[in-house]
Amino acid sequence: xxxIEELNHQxxxxxxxxxxxxxxxxxxxxxxxxxxxxARALAIEKKSNKxxxxxxxxxxDVKHKRDSVTCTTRNHQRNELMVTANxxxxxxxxxxxxxxxxxxxxxxLTALKNELKNSKELSQRYREELNRLKNKYEKxxxxxxxxxxxxxxxxLCLRVAEVDSTVLILGETGVGKQLIAxxxxxxxxxxxxxxxxVNCGAIPENLLESExxxxxxxxxxxxxxxxxxxxxxxxxxxxxxxxEIGDLPxxxxxxxxxxxxxxxxxxxxxxxxxxxxxxxxxxxxxxxxEMVNKGQFRExxxxxxxxxxxxxxxxxxxxxxxxxIIYHYxxxxxxxxxxxxxxxxxxxxxxxxxxxxxxVRELQNVVERIFVTAKKSVIEPEQVIPxxxxxxxxESIIKNIITESDSIIPLKEAKxxxxxxxxxxxxxxxxxxxxxxxxxxxxxxxIARKAKKLLKDYNLxx
Numbered sequence: 001x002x003x004i005e006e007l008n009h010q011x012x013x014x015x016x017x018x019x020x021x022x023x024x025x026x027x028x029x030x031x032x033x034x035x036x037x038x039a040r041a042l043a044i045e046k047k048s049n050k051x052x053x054x055x056x057x058x059x060x061d062v063k064h065k066r067d068s069v070t071c072t073t074r075n076h077q078r079n080e081l082m083v084t085a086n087x088x089x090x091x092x093x094x095x096x097x098x099x100x101x102x103x104x105x106x107x108x109l110t111a112l113k114n115e116l117k118n119s120k121e122l123s124q125r126y127r128e129e130l131n132r133l134k135n136k137y138e139k140x141x142x143x144x145x146x147x148x149x150x151x152x153x154x155x156l157c158l159r160v161a162e163v164d165s166t167v168l169i170l171g172e173t174g175v176g177k178q179l180i181a182x183x184x185x186x187x188x189x190x191x192x193x194x195x196x197x198v199n200c201g202a203i204p205e206n207l208l209e210s211e212x213x214x215x216x217x218x219x220x221x222x223x224x225x226x227x228x229x230x231x232x233x234x235x236x237x238x239x240x241x242x243x244e245i246g247d248l249p250x251x252x253x254x255x256x257x258x259x260x261x262x263x264x265x266x267x268x269x270x271x272x273x274x275x276x277x278x279x280x281x282x283x284x285x286x287x288x289x290e291m292v293n294k295g296q297f298r299e300x301x302x303x304x305x306x307x308x309x310x311x312x313x314x315x316x317x318x319x320x321x322x323x324x325i326i327y328h329y330x331x332x333x334x335x336x337x338x339x340x341x342x343x344x345x346x347x348x349x350x351x352x353x354x355x356x357x358x359x360v361r362e363l364q365n366v367v368e369r370i371f372v373t374a375k376k377s378v379i380e381p382e383q384v385i386p387x388x389x390x391x392x393x394x395e396s397i398i399k400n401i402i403t404e405s406d407s408i409i410p411l412k413e414a415k416x417x418x419x420x421x422x423x424x425x426x427x428x429x430x431x432x433x434x435x436x437x438x439x440x441x442x443x444x445x446x447i448a449r450k451a452k453k454l455l456k457d458y459n460l461x462x
Contacts, residue, residue, distance in 0.1 A: 021103030027063075027096055029056040041103050043076050055101065058085040062099060072106070079107045143179050144328045147318035153180070153310060160308050161187035166260065168245075168305045169283035171312035174361030177283040178243065180312065185239040190279055193238025196231055201247030209252055210268055213259075219269030232265045232276050239279045245305065246286035246297065253298045260304050280305070315356040315363065322351055325360060329367045341374055346381045354388055385430075385438040423450055 015022050021038030025031050029051045039046045061069040062085050070084045081103055088098040160167055161184045169177045185195045203211055214230030259265055264273040282305050291297040334340055356362050370379055426436035433451055437444040
């Protein structure tokens with residue numbers, strides 16, 4: 001009896017010293033043993049003889065499974081509890097005689113788990129954002145910008161580069177659609193694969209299909225005897241850039257749609273489809289939506305290409321980028337031609353006022369033309385003004401001048417009126433007959449002669 005009492009005392013001490021709640025019951029839900037943590041967790045009296053109903057339901061689960069059963073619940077204090085019921089068998093190992101319940105408060109553990117999960121997600125977002133910022137200013141992003149508009153465009157491109165969705169780049173001629181496509185490719189997981197550009201408007205229609213999809217031996221008279229691999233197959237595991245997609249012949253549009261939908265091509269002269277893993281980026285300077293409305297472009301292909309549209313604003317809408325682009329090309333030209341030049345502040349002002357209908361491509365050409373024809377190390381306004389004298393603004397300027405009055409006047413009188421108005425504008429803006437003559441494209445002596453009657457209004461030196 002003394003030995004039994006000692007063992008019972010040890011068992012009580014063992015159960016009560018446990019941090020987790022422990023309950024021992026028979027199969028009739030009668031409590032045999034229960035420690036203090038279990039009583040606190042279940043909010044029941046230490047002297048209670050019956051298990052709470054929701055715990056007693058575990059007995060049937062244990063009988064059916066003949067193994068441990070675990071469930072989670074919340075107590076009256078809204079703490080999350082994990083309860084595990086373990087069966088105890090008789091000496092024969094056949095009949096369950098008792099159950100031991102282990103009750104653990106996992107509220108803090110769950111909170112820590114959720115906090116860790118949130119921290120990991122936040123860390124991942126920070127990492128992705130840092131990578132985007134790093135990518136934006138890396139040397140291989142060969143796009144010069146300072147404007148917020150382009151900053152948003154670059155951010156969008158870096159996000160799009162992480163996925164394989166088709167991209168449609170829209171914008172006027174010369175805004176840099178190809179550079180955007182190349183950047184998306186370089187920042188994607190396909191960067192080690194090929195990047196192939198196809199100008200849909202530059203290849204004759206009768207050759208474009210064979211160039212895109214390839215052909216089998218003997219398909220064409222004069223074709224390669226071995227046949228030819230198409231551009232889509234050449235671009236496998238990489239990116240194909242379909243520039244001027246608005247010029248793609250209507251008959252080929254349905255074939256391109258099938259390639260995009262099925263990720264496979266069929267060479268001319270063959271019925272066997274070939275799987276290709278290619279990302280498609282397309283671009284156009286046309287209003288492709290209007291082409292769809294007019295039936296000139298397939299609507300289903302348009303929506304398939306336009307999953308992620310990227311609209312690049314023209315240079316006249318992001319003038320903050322003009323000066324950085326100028327100096328970027330200036331540095332390249334200085335290195336190429338081994339000479340140094342600089343721009344007079346008035347020249348930079350002229351650059352900022354120009355509308356640049358040809359966008360970045362026009363700006364690049366103008367800077368190089370000025371560079372190679374410069375006689376001095378500092379570019380003066382006189383060298384730049386003639387380049388803009390016949391810009392596309394002429395028509396709108398004349399229209400504004402002659403529409404000041406709705407009256408119709410004789411042509412000779414209108415000509416004199418327009419000539420006088422333009423001379424006044426040029427003299428007022430540029431401050432000398434020499435510069436005014438440059439802008440108007442005439443000799444300085446002509447402006448000097450016609451400006452005599454205007455000297456009272458403008459204090460100029462002829």
